[in-house]
Amino acid sequence: MANRSRKNCVSFRVSDKELVLIQSKVERSGLTLREYALRSMLGKDIHVKEGxxxxxxxxxxxxxxxxxxxxxxxxxxxxxxxxxxxxxxxxxxxxxxxxxx
The missing domain is CATH 4.10.860 (DNA Excision Repair, Uvrb; Chain A)
Structure with missing residues (x-):
């Protein structure tokens, strides 16, 4: 197995309503959930492509x-x-x- 530079795991629980909202935002961004969450938590820009x-x-x-x-x-x-x-x-x-x- 390859040596990973990211060895730590972060997880948390959300409500059904929050999950739907998060999934909607992730889908519109075109990113994976992991990449969307990482960018969001690190304060990086997330560009949503409408249309x-x-x-x-x-x-x-x-x-x-x-x-x-x-x-x-x-x-x-x-x-x-x-x-x-x-x-x-x-x-x-x-x-x-x-x-x-």
Whole structure:
């Protein structure tokens, strides 16, 4: 077993209501419970990314578009896919701007 630098364990009890609130905050943060608790107790910043589901939905749509373009190019249906790729690039840049703000 590897030598661990963190050998101490901290545990505590919470009510059902507190647990639901904690789980909600952990889920929105995108962190693990351990990482969320550690950052919170050490006074470190915890950034909550709102709209994560919308970003994932948009990324899936872009992925579907990429697959459709690849199929059409491989089938010889389109020769120049530059306009479609430029549209997807713009959409990805917009998503990145929204996500990073």
């Amino acid at each position: 994560g589901r919308e970003v994932v939905k948009e990324l899936k749509a872009i992925g579907n578009n990429v697959n459709q373009i690849a199929y059409q190019v491989n089938a010889g249906l389109i020769v120049d896919c530059t306009p479609q790729l430029e549209n997807m690039y713009s959409a990805i840049k917009e998503l990145m701007t929204v996500w990073q703000s």
